[in-house]
Structures are given as C-alpha cells and as structure tokens.
Amino acid sequence: MAFPKCGSTWMQEILWNMIHNPNFDNPQAKTPILLRAPDISQDMLHDGEEIDNMEVSAFEALFRKVVPEKDPKDGMFLEILNKMEGRRVFKSHLPLCLMTPGLLDKAKVVYVARNPKDVLVSFYHYGRVLKLYKFSGTLDEYINDCMKDDVVYMPFWPYVKQAWQQRHHPNMLFVFYEDMKADIMKELRRVNTFIGTNLTKQQLENIAKYTSFSAMKSRGDPLDTPENKTELHQDEPVLIRKGQVGDWKNFFSPELDAKVNKWIEENTKDTDITFNYGN
Numbered sequence: 001m002a003f004p005k006c007g008s009t010w011m012q013e014i015l016w017n018m019i020h021n022p023n024f025d026n027p028q029a030k031t032p033i034l035l036r037a038p039d040i041s042q043d044m045l046h047d048g049e050e051i052d053n054m055e056v057s058a059f060e061a062l063f064r065k066v067v068p069e070k071d072p073k074d075g076m077f078l079e080i081l082n083k084m085e086g087r088r089v090f091k092s093h094l095p096l097c098l099m100t101p102g103l104l105d106k107a108k109v110v111y112v113a114r115n116p117k118d119v120l121v122s123f124y125h126y127g128r129v130l131k132l133y134k135f136s137g138t139l140d141e142y143i144n145d146c147m148k149d150d151v152v153y154m155p156f157w158p159y160v161k162q163a164w165q166q167r168h169h170p171n172m173l174f175v176f177y178e179d180m181k182a183d184i185m186k187e188l189r190r191v192n193t194f195i196g197t198n199l200t201k202q203q204l205e206n207i208a209k210y211t212s213f214s215a216m217k218s219r220g221d222p223l224d225t226p227e228n229k230t231e232l233h234q235d236e237p238v239l240i241r242k243g244q245v246g247d248w249k250n251f252f253s254p255e256l257d258a259k260v261n262k263w264i265e266e267n268t269k270d271t272d273i274t275f276n277y278g279n
C-alpha cells in the first residue's frame with residue numbers, strides 16, 4: 001500500500017518476485033506487473049463505462065478470460081484478484097480507512113512512504129504525461145491543487161498517518177522509499193523476515209539487482225504506451241522516471257518551498273513521523 005508515487009511499483013515487483021520468482025524461473029514474470037499484482041484501487045477510477053482515457057485492453061482481456069461471468073463495467077481489478085490462486089500480491093492506493101475493516105488481521109501489508117516534496121514532483125510529472133489526468137498547468141498550480149485536496153487520490157496525509165499509527169502491528173511493515181534507496185539489502189532483509197520467504201543472501205542480492213531502477217526501466221515501464229500518454233509528452237516515462245531522493249530541489253522555487261513547508265508543518269503537528277528530503 002502507498003500513496004501514488006511513493007515507490008509502490010518498485011515494491012510490487014520486489015514482493016511478487018520474492019514470493020513467486022526467487023530463482024527467476026517463473027515464466028509469468030514476463031507479464032506486466034500490473035497484471036501479476038493488480039492494483040485494486042483502479043476500480044474507483046472506473047466510471048461505469050471505461051477508465052477514462054486509460055488503455056485497459058490488457059486488463060480487460062485478462063478479466064474476460066478469468067471472470068467471464070461478470071461485466072467489466074462493474075469493476076475488474078478486485079475481481080481479477082478474487083480469482084487468483086495461491087499467495088497473492090496486490091496493490092492499493094487507498095488509505096487504510098478505505099480498505100476492508102480488519103485488513104491487518106487477514107493480510108500482511110507493506111506500506112511504502114516517501115517524502116512529500118518528491119511525491120509532489122513525481123505526481124506532477126505523472127499528471128502531465130498521463131492522458132487520464134491531462135494536466136496542462138504549472139508545477140505550482142498542480143501543487144496548489146494537491147494542497148487543496150483537489151486532485152484524485154488526495155488528501156495525502158491520512159494515508160501516511162494511518163499507516164504510521166499501525167507501524168507496530170505484527171502484520172504491518174512500514175518502509176520508507178529513501179531507506180530503500182540508501183540500503184536496499186537492509187530493506188529486503190526486513191521484507192524477507194516480514195513475509196517469511198526465507199530467501200538466502202544471494203537470492204536477495206539477485207532480487208535487488210532485478211528490481212533496481214535501471215533493470216526495471218530496461219524491462220519497460222508498465223504504463224508506458226502511446227495510448228496512455230498525452231500527445232505533448234509521448235517521449236516521457238510514466239511510472240519509472242528518475243528514481244532519486246531530493247529531485248524536488250530541481251523544481252521548487254523558494255516561494256513554493258515555503259508554501260509546501262507550511263503545509264507539511266500544519267499536517268505533521270499531531271504525528272511524530274519525519275521524512276528524509278535528501279541532502
């Protein structure tokens with residue numbers, strides 16, 4: 001689970017491979033990650049007809065194959081998950097309060113958090129490139145809309161605060177994107193213990209390599225199809241963009257930084273979570 005742009009695709013790939021492909025011999029690995037580990041929150045973007053401006057043919061083909069008795073208009077992603085067998089990996093871009101009550105009693109949750117400044121920059125790029133959002137304004141305008149909770153998936157704070165409150169729950173593993181960037185082996189060892197996969201040091205090293213930014217980028221961005229992107233941004237990546245800590249410094253003016261700092265300050269008064277913004 002994660003707010004969008006916090007590294008959820010990276011974690012999806014890590015979890016699926018640790019569980020289903022620790023020796024890299026599972027032929028399913030070639031299927032796009034979004035089909036191997038469905039994002040059930042995508043169903044909320046469904047307006048009853050189609051996902052606006054989204055290329056969903058791959059999902060629809062899978063849905064029609066595995067759930068022929070149901071209508072895709074009533075939602076596809078949760079249904080696809082319902083039909084999956086064995087140990088399932090799935091993603092949700094919803095806060096805990098919008099998930100099934102008692103989720104943590106039934107499932108293991110790996111929550112990925114990231115510093116909000118890098119999230120906003122990454123989200124802005126996503127909003128410009130993806131036809132689904134088609135945002136054509138400036139970064140300042142996008143961030144203002146985000147801070148007013150006027151962008152889909154916002155508000156940001158309940159996600160991270162609700163998960164942070166549950167961080168000691170035995171079925172919750174709270175991970176920071178910045179810690180994954182700083183020492184991926186350390187975080188993989190935590191995941192290994194948490195999900196009980198018992199992978200060896202060598203297997204974890206292989207997973208680290210296979211899910212590195214460059215390796216994932218070279219295998220292809222799962223949403224990067226011409227149909228998904230606005231005409232102006234056909235050459236830009238969608239999900240696997242830069243993968244750095246502190247990229248916000250390349251984009252924030254001092255005025256924007258002051259505004260965002262105020263927003264962060266106001267929203268973190270009642271929590272002891274702190275973020276790494278990159279030095």
Ligand code: A3P
Pocket residue numbers: 002003004005006007008009010118121122123125211212213214216239240241242243244247
């Ligand atoms: P940037 O836009 O800052 O580059 P999500 O998958 O939750 O939407 O998050 C997307 C962010 O995670 C993007 O951040 C993307 O580049 C980064 N990301 C994806 N795969 C990664 C990887 N293997 N290593 C590091 N960062 C990765």
